Amino acid sequence: xxxxxxxxxxxxxxxxxxxxxxxxxxxxxxxxxxxxxxxxxxxxxxxxxxxxxxxxxxxxxxxxxxxxxxxxxxxxxxxxxxxxxxxxxxxxxx
Amino acid sequence: xxxxxxxxxxxxxxxxxxxxxxxxxxxxxxxxxxxxxxxxxxxxxxxxxxxxxxxxxxxxxxxxxxxxxxxxxxxxxxxxxxxxxxxxxxxxxxxxxxxxxxxxxxxxxxxxxxxxxxxxxxxxxxxxxxxxxxxxxxxxxxxxxxxxxxxxxxxxxxxxxxxxxxxxxxxxxxxxxxxxxxxxxxxxxxxxxxxxxxxxxxxxxxxxxxxxxxxxxxxxxxxxxxxxxxxxxxxxxxxxxxxxxxxxxxxxxxxxxxxxxxxxxxxxxxxxxxxxxxxxxxxxxxxxxxxxxxxxxxxxxxxxxxxxxxxxxxxxxxxxxxxxxxxxxxxxxxxxxxxxxxxxxxxxxxxxxxxxxxxxxxxxxxxxxxxxxxxxxxxxxxxxxxxxxxxxxxxxxxxxxxxxxxxxxxxxxxxxxxxxxxxxxxxxxxxxxxxxxxxxxxxxxxxxxxxxxxxxxxxxxxxxxxxxxxxxxxxxx
Ligand SMILES: [Zn+2]
Numbered sequence: 001x002x003x004x005x006x007x008x009x010x011x012x013x014x015x016x017x018x019x020x021x022x023x024x025x026x027x028x029x030x031x032x033x034x035x036x037x038x039x040x041x042x043x044x045x046x047x048x049x050x051x052x053x054x055x056x057x058x059x060x061x062x063x064x065x066x067x068x069x070x071x072x073x074x075x076x077x078x079x080x081x082x083x084x085x086x087x088x089x090x091x092x093x094x
Numbered sequence: 095x096x097x098x099x100x101x102x103x104x105x106x107x108x109x110x111x112x113x114x115x116x117x118x119x120x121x122x123x124x125x126x127x128x129x130x131x132x133x134x135x136x137x138x139x140x141x142x143x144x145x146x147x148x149x150x151x152x153x154x155x156x157x158x159x160x161x162x163x164x165x166x167x168x169x170x171x172x173x174x175x176x177x178x179x180x181x182x183x184x185x186x187x188x189x190x191x192x193x194x195x196x197x198x199x200x201x202x203x204x205x206x207x208x209x210x211x212x213x214x215x216x217x218x219x220x221x222x223x224x225x226x227x228x229x230x231x232x233x234x235x236x237x238x239x240x241x242x243x244x245x246x247x248x249x250x251x252x253x254x255x256x257x258x259x260x261x262x263x264x265x266x267x268x269x270x271x272x273x274x275x276x277x278x279x280x281x282x283x284x285x286x287x288x289x290x291x292x293x294x295x296x297x298x299x300x301x302x303x304x305x306x307x308x309x310x311x312x313x314x315x316x317x318x319x320x321x322x323x324x325x326x327x328x329x330x331x332x333x334x335x336x337x338x339x340x341x342x343x344x345x346x347x348x349x350x351x352x353x354x355x356x357x358x359x360x361x362x363x364x365x366x367x368x369x370x371x372x373x374x375x376x377x378x379x380x381x382x383x384x385x386x387x388x389x390x391x392x393x394x395x396x397x398x399x400x401x402x403x404x405x406x407x408x409x410x411x412x413x414x415x416x417x418x419x420x421x422x423x424x425x426x427x428x429x430x431x432x433x434x435x436x437x438x439x440x441x442x443x444x445x446x447x448x449x450x451x452x453x454x455x456x457x458x459x460x461x462x463x464x465x466x467x468x469x470x471x472x473x474x475x476x477x478x479x480x481x482x483x484x485x486x487x488x489x490x491x492x493x494x495x496x497x498x499x500x501x502x503x504x505x506x507x508x509x510x511x512x513x514x515x516x517x518x519x520x521x522x523x524x525x526x527x528x529x530x531x532x533x534x535x536x537x538x539x540x541x542x543x544x545x546x547x548x549x550x551x552x553x554x555x556x557x558x559x560x561x562x563x564x565x566x567x568x569x570x571x
Pocket of ligand 1: 115118119120131132133134135136
C-alpha cells in the first residue's frame with residue numbers, strides 16, 4: 001500500500017513540489033504500477049540474463065584526444081546567475 | 095577496564111591523469127580559470143551524449159591489476175542520483191553492481207616488521223563533480239565546473255586496518271604503487287587523491303562490527319592519521335560513558351584537531367541507482383588484460399626484491415631507494431657507473447635526501463646527473479676531497495649545476511695530501527700545543543685526534559685527516 005507519506009518522500013528526493021490532490025492521485029497511480037511489477041515478479045526469469053540496455057551495441061569508445069571546450073562566456077550563457085566567471089547558486093552550507 | 099580494538103576501512107578517490115575527461119574531450123587539467131574547461135557533455139546540457147574515454151579504461155585496469163584485483167569481463171555504468179549544485183546533471187555517472195575491479199589486496203609492513211595484507215573490496219570508475227566555493231560574506235556559493243567529468247577511480251578496502259598507523263601505511267603503499275604506474279599524480283594538496291575513512295571500535299574478542307562513523311575533510315595522510323586517532327579516543331569515551339556510538343558523518347577540523355558531527359538530516363540517502371542508458375556496456379577481453387599486464391612497470395615490491403638482491407642492499411637502504419620511483423631510477427643509473435652501491439646509498443639516503451628536503455625538490459628536478467654524483471664519490475675515494483668538503487661541493491654543484499671537478503678547481507677545495515705541506519702544518523701545531531704534543535710523546539694516542547681536529551680547522555677542512563694523523567705519529571714517536 002502506497003501511503004501519502006511515501007509519495008511525499010519520493011517527491012522530496014526528486015525535488016518535485018506536489019499539490020495535495022496530486023499526492024492522492026499519484027499514490028493510487030504508483031499503487032497500480034507496483035501491482036503490475038508484482039505480476040512480473042511471478043515470472044520465472046532464472047534463465048534470462050539481466051538486461052541493462054535494449055541496444056544490441058557495446059564497446060563504444062573515444063580516444064583520449066583533446067577537443068576545444070566552450071569559452072567561459074559561452075558556458076555562462078545558460079544562466080543569469082553568475083559571478084567571477086562562476087555559476088552563482090544559493091549558499092550551500094554542509 | 096574494557097579493552098577495545100579499532101576497525102578501519104578506507105575509500106580513496108583517485109583522479110586519473112588522462113589527457114581528457116572521462117566522457118568528453120575537454121582537457122583534464124588543473125589550475126585554469128573557472129568554467130573554461132567545459133562542454134555540453136560535462137555541463138549536462140540536453141541533447142548531449144557521453145562517450146567513454148578508452149584510456150580511462152586502460153588506466154583503471156592497470157590500477158586494478160597492480161592492486162591484485164580480478165578485472166571484470168563486462169563493465170557498465172550506472173546513474174547515482176542526488177541533487178547538489180556541483181553536479182550539473184543531478185546524477186553522477188558511476189558504477190554500481192559491475193565495478194571494473196574487485197577482490198584485490200595490497201601488502202603493508204607493520205611496525206613490528208611483519209607484513210599484513212589489506213584487502214581491496216572493489217575499485218570502480220566514476221566522474222568527478224565540480225568545485226564549490228563559499229564566500230563567507232556573500233549569501234551565495236560559486237560553482238566552477240572545470241572538474242566535472244574528471245575520471246575518478248574509487249578504491250574501497252575491506253575493514254582490515256586495526257590502527258590509525260596501519261591506515262597511514264596502507265595509504266603510503268597505495269600511493270607508491272599508483273605513482274609507479276603513472277596513472278595519477280596522487281597529490282592530496284591538488285585533490286587528485288582524496289580519502290574518507292570508516293572507523294568503529296569493538297570490545298576485544300567481539301566478532302561483530304561496531305557502529306561506524308565516516309570521517310571526511312582530511313587533506314593529508316597525516317591529517318587522516320590524526321583524525322583517526324582522535325576518533326578512536328572519542329568512540330571509546332562514548333562507550334565507556336555508557337552511551338552508544340551513532341552512525342554519522344563527521345568532518346575533521348584541522349584547526350581545532352577534532353571531528354565534528356555533520357548533523358545531517360535524518361532522511362536516509364537513496365541514490366536510486368539505475369543503468370546509465372546513454373552508455374552501452376563494455377567488454378574487457380582476456381587479451382586486453384594480458385596486453386595491459388605486459389605494460390605494467392616493475393612495482394615497488396618487485397623492485398625492492400630485485401634491488402636488494404642485485405646490489406646487495408640492506409633492507410633499510412633498499413626501502414628508502416624504492417620509496418620514490420625517480421630515486422630508484424637515479425640509484426640504478428649510478429650503480430651502472432660505480433660498483434660500491436653501499437657508498438651510493440649512503441650518499442643518496444644522507445646528503446641527497448636532506449638536500450631534497452631542504453630544497454623541497456624531487457630528484458628529477460635536482461641539478462644532478464648520476465655521472466656527476468659518481469665523479470664526486472670518486473674524488474673522495476681518490477683522496478682529493480674529504481667527506482666533509484665533498485658535502486659542501488655537492489651543495490655548490492646543486493646550486494650551479496656544475497660538476498665536481500669545476501667546483502673543486504674554482505673554489506680551491508682540493509684536499510691537501512702533499513707531505514711537505516702537511517708536515518709544515520704539523521710542525522706549527524706541535525709548537526702551538528706543546529702540552530698535547532708531550533702527552534702524545536708519552537704514549538697518549540687519544541690526543542692525536544685533537545691535533546688532527548686542529549689541523550682540519552686550520553686548513554678549513556682541506557687537510558687529508560688520515561695523512562695528518564700519520565705524520566703526527568711519525569713526528570712525535
Ligand atoms: Zn566537457
